[in-house]
Amino acid sequence: MPAVKVENISKSYGKTVALDGVSFEVEQGELFGIIGPDGAGKTSLFRILATLILADEGTVTVEGFDVVKDYKELRKRIGYMPGRFSLYQDLSVEENLQFFAAVFGTTIRENYHLVGDIYKFLVPFRKRKAGKLSGGMKQKLALCCALIHKPDILYLDEPTTGVDPVSRKEFWEMLKKLQRDGITIIVSTPYMDEANMCDRIALIKGGRFIGIETPENIRRSFSVPLWAVRSGQMHRLLNDVRAFSGVKNCYAFGETHHFTTGEGFDRDKLWSYLEGLGHTSLWLEPAEATIEDCYMQLAKM
Amino acid sequence: MLKFLLEKEFKQFFRHQFMPKLVVLFPLMIMVLMPWATTLDIKDIDTIVVNHDRTGLSDDLVETVGSSTYFNLKDITDSYDEALRAMEFGEADLIVEIPAGFENDYVETGAADLLVAINTVNTTKGVLGRAYLQMLTAEFAGREPSPAQSQTMLTPKLEVLVTNMYNPLLDYKHTMVPGLMVVVVMLLCGFMPAVNIVQEKELGTIEQINVTPVSKMSFILAKIIPFWIIGIFALVVCMLLAWCIYGLVPAGSIWCILLFNCLFILTMTGMGLIISNQSSTMQQATFVMLFFVIIFIMMCGLLTPVKSMPDWAQAIAAVNPTKYMVDAMRGIYLKGSNMTDLWQEAVALASMAVILNIWAIISYHKNS
Numbered sequence: 240m241p242a243v244k245v246e247n248i249s250k251s252y253g254k255t256v257a258l259d260g261v262s263f264e265v266e267q268g269e270l271f272g273i274i275g276p277d278g279a280g281k282t283s284l285f286r287i288l289a290t291l292i293l294a295d296e297g298t299v300t301v302e303g304f305d306v307v308k309d310y311k312e313l314r315k316r317i318g319y320m321p322g323r324f325s326l327y328q329d330l331s332v333e334e335n336l337q338f339f340a341a342v343f344g345t346t347i348r349e350n351y352h353l354v355g356d357i358y359k360f361l362v363p364f365r366k367r368k369a370g371k372l373s374g375g376m377k378q379k380l381a382l383c384c385a386l387i388h389k390p391d392i393l394y395l396d397e398p399t400t401g402v403d404p405v406s407r408k409e410f411w412e413m414l415k416k417l418q419r420d421g422i423t424i425i426v427s428t429p430y431m432d433e434a435n436m437c438d439r440i441a442l443i444k445g446g447r448f449i450g451i452e453t454p455e456n457i458r459r460s461f462s463v464p465l466w467a468v469r470s471g472q473m474h475r476l477l478n479d480v481r482a483f484s485g486v487k488n489c490y491a492f493g494e495t496h497h498f499t500t501g502e503g504f505d506r507d508k509l510w511s512y513l514e515g516l517g518h519t520s521l522w523l524e525p526a527e528a529t530i531e532d533c534y535m536q537l538a539k540m
Numbered sequence: 541m542l543k544f545l546l547e548k549e550f551k552q553f554f555r556h557q558f559m560p561k562l563v564v565l566f567p568l569m570i571m572v573l574m575p576w577a578t579t580l581d582i583k584d585i586d587t588i589v590v591n592h593d594r595t596g597l598s599d600d601l602v603e604t605v606g607s608s609t610y611f612n613l614k615d616i617t618d619s620y621d622e623a624l625r626a627m628e629f630g631e632a633d634l635i636v637e638i639p640a641g642f643e644n645d646y647v648e649t650g651a652a653d654l655l656v657a658i659n660t661v662n663t664t665k666g667v668l669g670r671a672y673l674q675m676l677t678a679e680f681a682g683r684e685p686s687p688a689q690s691q692t693m694l695t696p697k698l699e700v701l702v703t704n705m706y707n708p709l710l711d712y713k714h715t716m717v718p719g720l721m722v723v724v725v726m727l728l729c730g731f732m733p734a735v736n737i738v739q740e741k742e743l744g745t746i747e748q749i750n751v752t753p754v755s756k757m758s759f760i761l762a763k764i765i766p767f768w769i770i771g772i773f774a775l776v777v778c779m780l781l782a783w784c785i786y787g788l789v790p791a792g793s794i795w796c797i798l799l800f801n802c803l804f805i806l807t808m809t810g811m812g813l814i815i816s817n818q819s820s821t822m823q824q825a826t827f828v829m830l831f832f833v834i835i836f837i838m839m840c841g842l843l844t845p846v847k848s849m850p851d852w853a854q855a856i857a858a859v860n861p862t863k864y865m866v867d868a869m870r871g872i873y874l875k876g877s878n879m880t881d882l883w884q885e886a887v888a889l890a891s892m893a894v895i896l897n898i899w900a901i902i903s904y905h906k907n908s
Contacts (some may be wrong), residue, residue, distance in 0.1 A: 290751065291750055299566075314752060319747075321744060323744045327555070342545070343752060388752075504609050
């Protein structure tokens, strides 16, 4: 039995279509990533999976329970961490965790083995009010609260947005560990390096899934030629390359600019064109696509 | 389940740096300040007397006016124009002009004319000022019978004896205090839980609660129950203050007061819940509430009697729960009314409580 089985769900808010016929399955114990630009429908999807809103069409079963009919039973089995910090800011770290344990009819002690690795970071601050924690600490607390009732499946809506790189790395290590404990995890993220940590990722755009693959296969499926370019005048270079015929899409990519090309593109012509515009120490090579390139291509489509 | 939720609510409530103080300060403020601020007793009407007569009798009259607590004798002049100018500058509310020959006329014919000019920008002040002055001059005439009158003394004299029922000293504060208690309970029980629920929506914490097995019913009950307790607590504070400060104790039964407050609290929480279902931000909720609070207070008979409003306004007041509550509280407090006297008010409040709470449940289901 797959952990999550989504069949053809749609959701609109008035005329705005948030989800348009999405279907996918998530296996037991899988770390499944959902990647897509803002407004692509990620949060709506999570809210449907978390039994918070109803889909207009389609069916969703999680752990064999229907999200509409069996929502009461299901709520005991899912852990949901919304994109926005939504714990009680005026309660202390400890009180928040105690409260969420209590409403699920359990205690911190009973499930401490699950959250212990994460909670140990919070122990020095356990009397501090949740609202006064740093971003990374807030995320850790939210994760603890989502885990304290020993859910079978965990939904994390952009858990690392606004969190510093060190905390992000720690956070993903925790997720990997939870996965080893047998918890199925569905996570959305706008960070491409994080997409590589998932077993499979789904690319979502305009309420539709345009590909569900392993990160490796997604990279491999990048269909158009990709180049990397560098010069002494990086800022000007971006617009100069964009203006060249045959260049489809050019964007900054770390120390270089990446661009994709279509028909009629000629490398040597671009080289001399850029030299003619006064670019010095020019460097131009074909590049291997990363998830970010796939994402950029997707976002432009 | 409800136990943990209530525990959390009380923790948050007492941790708030402002709320626990508010529950004590709010009734205190309303009970200590408002009865004085909302009084309709008019005192110290600034008066100028224009005396053209300057005789013993006219001086007596001036002294009578001046020694009354209602009037504050500012000046005695002999120019009406000057007095009128003073009124235009707001220095006088009332001008009494005593014409030349006042004493003479009075002695000869038993009647004399006075001119009274009143500033009615504030109608209450104007109307009451006139009434007081009429009273005073009538009294004056009775005390100083003119020789012309004494000749016809044989005519029988009619005297009106006034007995004020239930508030014999016409103490305006006694009228206001029971009504102000209603305002305290209305604000604490009707609107605070609604704001509290909307706050959870706005902060997003309701999202986290919604994915737990906590049922809607227990969530809402956990929001309302603390404010029921707080509301009754505030009522007790108000009643104690009324006793300590104004010496006012209910003439009727305390149980009757409690019963009416429970009905009223149910009505107001129902209404608060409807508002909380329709609002997604505290700002929205607060504005809608403010709208209703103003209507409820202005049209409940607390400040001006509902019976003297036009018919259409009375029709609006008829669906105002606060009106029934103010009537009931005043009845119990001042007249000693019991349930037999107040069954209509009780039925009105009970039916509003039922309707509003059913409406709240329906509007809740529509929005989820």
